[in-house]
Amino acid sequence: MNAIPILFEDGEALIIDKPAGLPIERPRAGGACLEDRAHELRLGFQRSPVPVHRLDTDTSGCLLLARNPKALKRFSAAFEARAVEKVYLGVVAGVLADAEGTIELALSKISSAEHGWRMIPARKGKPSLTHWRKLDERGGLTLVEFRPETGRTHQIRVHAASGLGAALFGDPVYGAARNGMRTMLHARMLSIAREGKPPVAATSPLPADFAALGFALPDSVA
Known part of the structure; x- marks a missing residue:
């Protein structure tokens, strides 16, 4: 079993590079x-450090862990206050006409005995905002950078499918499942400012399965 990579470490926090397929x-x-x-x-x-936020099982990349209760409370408050900078990379199934934009779709949870639960755009749902820009296109797929301002469950997945009109590649709920393929979403960067201390911040490299689809990060991406 491979060790989980540590991207940031100090006395209050760890940021790990969560492998795709590992549930929190x-x-x-x-x-x-x-x-x-x-x-x-x-x-x-x-x-043992405690996760401050959640990533879906399929999602790889930056996951913040708190190393003591005070840090957990402070970091959780930063997420609630939208004081966390987050950048995700996703591969969507389709070619996008625009180069960049902002998706503002409120989200609500629905469930049924037949299909289980999922999130849907809903006028009376929770406000949800995601900025995006196109990075690369390969074979009918597009590499997209997502910068969510809110942190709703499945926000990027629903915003890709319903806002861009192109679901994340491999998404079995909001798009189409692919044999042997996970939902192609990666938590690229995470940063939280701290008073009197350097920020808790880390960047995760492009995953191998993104590269296997022919994608590479352009020079404009930090």
């Missing part, structure tokens, strides 16, 4: 999750 919480059906790897992430501390 234990699935209802059982199986491995991040908690099983917590001992690897103590790095000399008595407490």
Whole structure:
């Protein structure tokens, strides 16, 4: 089992490069999750670090962990206050006419016995805002940079499908599942300012499965 890469470390926080396919919480059906790897992430501390936010199981990249209760409270408040800079990369199934834009679609949760739960655009839903720009096109697919201002469940997935009109490649809920392919979403960068201290910040490299589709990051992407 490969070690989980550490992108940032200090006395308050870790940012790990979460592998695609690793759930943060234990699935209802059982199986491995991040908690099983917590001992690897103590790095000399008595407490295991705790996730401050969530990434979907398929989503790879920057995940912030707090190393003590005070840090957890402070970082959680920063997420609530939208004081966290987040950048995601996604591969969408389709070619986009525009080079960049902003998607503002309120989201609401629905569920049914047949299909389970999902998020949908809804006039009375929770306000949700995502900025995006096109980075590259290959074979009918587009590499897109997403900068969400809000942090709703499945926000980028729904905004891609309903706002761009092009679902994330491999998304089995809002697009079309692909054999052996995950939902192609990657948490590229995360940054939180701290008073009197350097920010907690990290950048995750482009995943191998993005590169396997022929994509590379342009020089304009930090």
